Amino acid sequence: MNVENLFASFKHALGGAYLGDRTIERTVGTIDPGKVYDLWITVERDSFHNAVAHLCTEYTPHLSVISGDDLGENVALNYHFTVGWGERYGEATFTIRTMLPKSDLSIPTITDLLAGAQTSEREKIEFYGIDVVGIPDSRNLFLPEGATIHPWRKDLEEETAKEVKRMVKWEGRNE
Amino acid sequence: MNNDSINLKVGQCAATTYTVPVGPVHPALKEPIRFSFDLDGERIVGVDIKPGFAHRGIEYMGMKRNLIQALYLSERICGICSISHPLAFTQAVENAAGIEVPPRAQYIRTIIGELERVHSHLLWAGVGAHELGFDTLLHLTWNVREKSMDLLEELTGNRVDYAIPIFSGVRRDVPAEKAHLAYEALDYYKSLLQQMIDAFLHDKSVEMRTRDVGALTYDQAIELCAVGPTARASGVKKDVRQDMPYLAYADMDIRAITPADFGTEPRGDVYDNIIVRLLEVQQSIGIIEYCLENLPSGELMSIPKVPALLAALKKASGEGIGRHEAPRGEVIHYVRLAEGVEELAVWKVKAPTYSNLMAWVPKFLGDEIADVPIIAASIDPCMCCMDRVHLADAAGNKTTRMKEELVRLSREKTRRICG
The missing domain is CATH 1.10.645.10 (Cytochrome-c3 Hydrogenase, chain B)
Structure with a gap:
């Protein structure tokens, strides 16, 4: 895994939309220590789909999961890919981060590039209230059908608590 | 009986698919799940998967506790x-x-x-x-x-x-x-x-x-x-x-x-x-x-x-x-x-x-209803405990099949193919 070349190809492909990168190098093994890498890049939302398209062109990525982080004014989305799987020490985690303002929580789907992303995208729709534009199926996945709460949004904790209380009461439990 | 009526009957028969919801499974399991299978005869032609019946909000709870x-x-x-x-x-x-x-x-x-x-x-x-x-x-x-x-x-x-x-x-x-x-x-x-x-x-x-x-x-x-x-x-x-x-x-x-x-x-x-x-x-x-x-x-x-x-x-x-x-x-x-x-x-x-949720879809498609238990089990042992199955025909008439009946279908298939 040539980290510099990987970052350089994304910089070249995305231009000004490439906002930065970070490499975390870790030493593993106790007898003959080796190196493994966690790689991060941050991109503008408008070029996010291009970034994933570039990743799919240059590599055969695996999407582990998408994580979110409510930062107050914005929600950060971290797409945790891995690249280079298939050989010993060949793989690194490669996270593409993009920031969505709370005033416009939308992002294009990447299911056209990697169909397996759908599960994680649907989870972000329900848990953060994000509009994933173009996703083939946007129904609730883990939350009950019809539930409109977004439990991982810190600004909506009051609504979440109220709804959870209502559901618990509906189930006939006391707490 | 004229040819038109025969054609109509054949057409009606071919258009009949059954929707077979499987699950949700036992709520004590990690991930109870509901499959909705579209069947053409015994053959699975469509599947919809709905997990989340026992979503416990563990990540949410974890963020309220010390490490x-x-x-x-x-x-x-x-x-x-x-x-x-x-x-x-x-x-x-x-x-x-x-x-x-x-x-x-x-x-x-x-x-x-x-x-x-x-x-x-x-x-x-x-x-x-x-x-x-x-x-x-x-x-x-x-x-x-x-x-x-x-x-x-x-x-x-x-x-x-x-x-x-x-x-x-x-x-x-x-x-x-x-x-x-x-x-x-x-x-x-x-x-x-x-x-x-x-x-x-x-x-x-x-x-x-x-x-x-x-x-x-x-x-x-x-x-x-x-x-x-x-x-x-x-x-x-x-x-x-x-x-x-x-x-x-x-x-x-x-x-x-x-x-x-x-x-x-x-x-x-x-x-x-x-x-x-x-x-x-x-x-x-x-x-x-x-x-x-x-x-x-x-x-x-x-x-x-x-x-x-x-x-x-x-x-x-x-x-x-x-x-x-x-x-x-x-x-x-x-x-x-x-x-x-x-x-x-x-x-x-x-x-x-x-x-592996999405991998289930191509795995099920084209196989038979009797293969559901083993295909469901093939990716994850926690998901195989299907507690009941509802069968609905095109007119919306529903019957209920317990997990045992689905297993019976699977076993009958084993006996059938083993002669």
């Missing part, structure tokens, strides 16, 4: 993989906080992780045999599995939820006086492995019920981000222990196992899932043996006092990713720690079934 409390919560995400989540979680937090783990602790974590793989794969094999109607093999497999559960109890004190990993190391040692128990168990499994392979892979009825059933192609496995034995059965050489080594796996030459290691071309069907899991039991035995023979001496935790550990974690800030190859595939935990705060700022957990 050590969250660690014990992570152990309860799954009753079968009860060390897989703590292994990924501790690594994520240790990576974020820059905490070192002593070599002996890394080896002990690996031993328990691999023992879990042995008992999980044997559990799965027994469930698979039961779904096919081969209960003798279920009893043999689960009897054999007990040895690994007994050993886990001897080494950790518990048959499940071992409470071994803690940030900066492990809570308990593998004492020298108990090592002979581990060697005994390994010898026991070595002596039985060929018998298991013969019983599953050289049995005509097992082969007829699982060959080309529930197939997932190599390209589909990659496109759908499948993980673990589900992906490896399709020939995808993806295994975190090989690809991005960690713990004691970095000291060994681990290779992802595919059906090619059994000398057959990968087809991604249920039979190939059996091959991969049985060979992985053999691989795990080798890993445990290596760890026992090369167990480094030294401390168990780099920060042994819990108050000091909590204080170090409270001071830490940053992000960390932890991954582990659980029996069913890649587990990944992402954490963000904020300085001065005892709780996790962000905790995202991804279990293998989450990644």
Whole structure:
């Protein structure tokens, strides 16, 4: 895994939309220590789909999961890919981060590039209230059908608590 | 009767599909699930999957607790993989906080992780045999599995939820006086492995019920981000222990196992899932043996006092990713720690079934309703406990079929094809 070349190809492909990168190098093994890498890049939302398209062109990525982080004014989305799987020490985690303002929580789907992303995208729709534009199926996945709460949004904790209380009461439990 | 009326009847018949909801399953399981199958006769032509019936909000709860409390919560995400989540979680937090783990602790974590793989794969094999109607093999497999559960109890004190990993190391040692128990168990499994392979892979009825059933192609496995034995059965050489080594796996030459290691071309069907899991039991035995023979001496935790550990974690800030190859595939935990705060700022957990959900769709399509139990079981043993099935015809008339009836259908198919 040539980290510099990987970052350089994304910089070249995305231009000004490439906002930065970070490499975390870790030493593993106790007898003959080796190196493994966690790689991060941050991109503008408008070029996010291009970034994933570039990743799919240059590599055969695996999407582990998408994580979110409510930062107050914005929600950060971290797409945790891995690249280079298939050989010993060949793989690194490669996270593409993009920031969505709370005033416009939308992002294009990447299911056209990697169909397996759908599960994680649907989870972000329900848990953060994000509009994933173009996703083939946007129904609730883990939350009950019809539930409109977004439990991982810190600004909506009051609504979440109220709804959870209502559901618990509906189930006939006391707490 | 004129030709028009015949055509109309034929047309009506061809257009009739049945929707068969399967589940949700027993709510005590990790992930009860509901499948809605569209059937054309016995053939599955469409499937919709709805998980989430027992979503407990573990990540949300974990973010309201201190890190050590969250660690014990992570152990309860799954009753079968009860060390897989703590292994990924501790690594994520240790990576974020820059905490070192002593070599002996890394080896002990690996031993328990691999023992879990042995008992999980044997559990799965027994469930698979039961779904096919081969209960003798279920009893043999689960009897054999007990040895690994007994050993886990001897080494950790518990048959499940071992409470071994803690940030900066492990809570308990593998004492020298108990090592002979581990060697005994390994010898026991070595002596039985060929018998298991013969019983599953050289049995005509097992082969007829699982060959080309529930197939997932190599390209589909990659496109759908499948993980673990589900992906490896399709020939995808993806295994975190090989690809991005960690713990004691970095000291060994681990290779992802595919059906090619059994000398057959990968087809991604249920039979190939059996091959991969049985060979992985053999691989795990080798890993445990290596760890026992090369167990480094030294401390168990780099920060042994819990108050000091909590204080170090409270001071830490940053992000960390932890991954582990659980029996069913890649587990990944992402954490963000904020300085001065005892709780996790962000905790995202991804279990293998989450990644393999979408792989179920191509696996089911084109197969028969009687194959549902074994295909559902083929990716994950927690999902096979279907408690009931509702059948609805095109007019909306509903009938209910219990899980037992679906299993009966599966068994009848075994008898039918075995003559």
